[in-house]
Amino acid sequence: MCGITGWIDYHGLGPDAATVLTRMTDTQALRGPDGAGIWTSNIAGLGHRRLSIIDLAGGAQPMLAHTNDGATDPALVLTYSGEIYNYRELRAELRTRGHTFRTTSDTEVVLAAWTEWGTAAADRLNGIYAFGVWDTRAQTLTLVRDRLGVKPLYFRQTGSSLVFGSEPKAILAQSRHRPEIDDEGIIALMLPLLKIPGKSPYTDIGEVRPGEIVTFSRAGLARHRYWRLEEQIAPTGHARSLTDSADAVRDLLEDTVGRQLIADVPLCTLLSGGLDSTAITALANNQLTEGPVRSFSVDFSAPFVGSEVTPNADTEYAHEAAKFIGSDHTSIVLDGAGLADQAIREACVRSRDLPFGIGDLDMSLYVLCKAIKDHSTVALSGESADEVFGGYLWFHRDDAVWADTFPWMSDSPAHGRLHRRILNVFRPELRAKLGVDDYVTDQYRAALAEVHHRDTDTRQQRRMRELTHLGLSRFLPTLLDRKDRLSMAAGLEVRVPFCDHRLVELVAPLGWDVQTGDGAEKSVLRHAVRDLIPRSVADRKKSPYPSIPDPSYSDEVSHQLAARLADPDCRLNELFDPAVLQAAITPPAAPGALISNVEAELALNFDAWLRIYDPVLAL
Structure with missing residues (x-):
């Protein structure tokens, strides 16, 4: 499936661009354990971690498309995550239009489709995907996400710069500043059963919406929905x-x-x-x-x-x-x-x-x-x-x-x-x-x-x-x-x-x-x-994804929460009601509940996140 990332800055990436881009790319090593690659120019860099699914020997990324005019620089650079399920039909059609293929990967089909149709290629894709295309001639970056939003794609745009990645961790690695969570972000953390399209809890990180194309150029950011659920x-x-x-x-x-x-x-x-x-x-x-x-x-x-x-x-x-x-x-x-x-x-x-x-x-x-x-x-x-x-x-x-x-x-x-x-x-x-x-x-x-x-x-x-x-x-x-x-x-x-x-x-x-x-x-x-x-x-009545019934699990969760609350460096009281946290240490039996100790589970998740990411909260 892979992990993608990239960094564009029209004022220049600087002498450490390859090092920074490699760091960003490597944050997603678990998404792509089978290979890694980066491509950089003075103002643009793309990175890729690969999970090999189709054409195991070919399909390495970022993938380049060259013109036939003898130019040494590529015309397009693609970093892509996902699967295109109609790539065989598209490859056959593109061959009739004069395209040749070196691999049997769907990645090369996406790149050829973009060369042939530009942003209209998105309408032809059937699959789950998120990708970024850098056009070296127009000096524009285009980000595309599948229609239902199966594959994630985040970005941060500030002035002349845009950073993107399959996961926020790739974006956070570009600056190494403490991540910030504003008021709306804190609300989002309180509402894990609700996703607001295009937003993330991190203050300056947004999402490409499902079925959306985001284009970044020297003129700024432009957004277009090529498929609308409504x-x-x-x-x-x-x-x-x-x-x-x-x-x-x-x-x-x-x-x-x-x-x-x-x-x-x-x-x-x-x-x-x-x-x-x-x-x-x-x-x-x-x-x-x-x-x-x-x-x-x-x-x-x-x-x-x-x-x-x-x-x-x-x-x-x-x-x-x-x-x-x-x-x-x-x-x-x-x-x-x-x-x-x-x-x-x-x-x-x-x-x-x-x-x-x-x-x-x-x-x-x-x-x-x-x-x-x-x-x-x-x-x-x-x-x-x-x-x-x-x-x-x-x-x-x-x-x-x-x-x-x-x-x-x-x-x-x-x-x-x-x-x-x-x-x-x-x-x-x-x-x-x-x-x-x-x-x-x-x-x-x-x-x-x-x-x-x-x-x-x-x-x-x-x-x-x-x-x-x-x-x-x-x-x-x-x-x-x-x-x-x-x-x-x-x-x-x-x-x-x-x-x-x-x-x-x-x-x-x-x-x-x-x-x-x-x-x-x-x-x-x-x-x-x-x-x-x-x-x-x-005839079966619907059941949700199962929760563990083992009481030893619930006991261990409660013990872990008690230990964390006893630590003077614990930050949970910044967000959580102390009385509720204390009650969660010895929760009453809750027959019929989906999760026996939601309160302790949530607190431990937040505790891990606060320790690992050390965010600045707008409290």
């Missing part, structure tokens, strides 16, 4: 039946999964035993020509404890699904003592550059990815099906659907109570000073204003369209960010077939009566794959 969700006037919709989804999923099986390294699927991952595993297994697909699931050594939010365990369903499909399945069993290791938490915080992470969910995903990496370098995941097909509880509970806020922040079991527990850890006077509730309201109103409606829409049609937009634009990015950072920190590329933009364009405009046409959530998807999955999985 335009895809807009009603089209073409009504589909449940059967027609399911057939169209099946055809598209078969094409999407088939494209995403292309790799020159071992490949597998993440199989939880839920509808989404089982469908992907079955579709992959049907299209592989050499043996069964490998599948992996996570399990815990402690016995499962059911709750309202997590009604059933994944294990039995994952094994039943694997047997039904015929996949070569492995269950990765995690124990509480190992997962509570402080080094694992710090690795997760470093991977995300921020103290985000809910309970043990980051740690278990990171350890799972590291275990899978011993066997495979690419994994297909069912991520984003709940946002695309309306699977979450907050699509179906009236107290969430009709709440005058983001539905997962409402006062309901549909994530909302988790959101409130997180927010209540912070000092009440700090929340009041920053106006957190007003900020959420303002962002909610701004998000709703993006949604396109039709005058003839019913109240429910309008609301469900709004929820689809909110989920895909403000909730899904938090999950994609988590999956990308933690998997890439383990050197594992995770592909997400349900994030194919063509699938969003097909499903998002469907009426809610079609989406729930059989009386259950995700009716369209369920009907599309019902012949591929066991009946038990098709």
